[in-house]
Amino acid sequence: MKKLGWFLLVLVTVGFSACNDSVTREADQLFKDGKYREAIQAYDEYLATKPKDVKSLYNRGRAYEELGQLSNAKTDFEKVLDLDGDNLNANLSMGKYWYNQKDFTKAIYYFDKVIEVDGRVSTAYLLKGRSLHQQGEFPEARENYDQAINFDNKNAEAFLYRGALKIAMNQSRSACNDFTRAKALGAEEANDALKKYCN
Template sequence: MKFGKWVYVALISIIIASCSSGESNKGDQYYAAGNYEEAINAYNAYLVNRPKNVQALYNRGRSHEELGEYEEAERDFLAALTHDAKNTQVLLSLSNIYQKQKKHTSALLYAEYAVEVAGAPAMAYFMKGRALHQLGNTEEAYKEYSTAIKMDKNFGQAYYYRGLLKFATDRVKSGCDDMRSAIKLNFEDAQEAMERYCQ
């Protein structure tokens, strides 16, 4: 399963929260059906009179992201943050789109902002770990993955990436243990890693 896709399954299982308008509800419906251009048009109509609505800005950004329009998505996410600077959903979505674009320093920055928010979810620590991992800071990445796992024992993706990090730093036996955990949690990429490293 691709990293970005899985992140949104985990991070935004309630991705389109209901807003109080027909236009926004249409946007939500279009998004759920995969009609992202129509969703953007509906959110545009909604935001004309409610330009500070964080959820609508965020949802429009997610629609742009699904179309691969990262600049537009970034613009909407940053606009949402001007009205709710501690919104972890928005912060982590920014981190994720920067990861997709291999802008790992920016991905780390927004993951760090998310971690600093009181009550930050396990995903915030995981996303920080991913950025650190990509930047070559393996020991700090290991700590962040471990924190995410401590917070959520069912975080299959965190086990998987921590396992990959262990393989890369010659901790093969422990890495295989993480892959077994990821497999038990149905993270599908872990089976291939097991076959490659754990014979």
């Protein structure tokens, strides 16, 4: 009889786990399909039983972000960082959040955290460079744009913003080279920069 009870407990646990896996897979698919409201509902259902699931918390935060519900997104990213302070995605998202709030000092803190955990993330250098650029710290911004390009020489935005920085530093010829490269990599804004500064 004890064996039967144990077997039923295992069966219920496995069934419940499989059901949960199904919910999170559905939520992930809804997110991929751009159905962010439905994805949030599915993540809510999953997180009701697994409130510390980092991946689902982060993905729900991203869904909120896509809907422009930035306060909710920030709350989820902070929960992720409470559980895993080194989470690259959550640190990057928090940096973007503060960048968009124009709090560049806080943004840089999170981009630095990404770089500390994995120093090869081109996007972290790009966004740190943009934050420094906004603060008028041109040499440091340039170093970060350079690093972004070192780790991803197809980072169109890094070429574009480095070009803009070079214009501010009166380095027009080099800036035009960056704008040309950014255009070749698909940065549409590079067309305007080329027309304005390079003809």
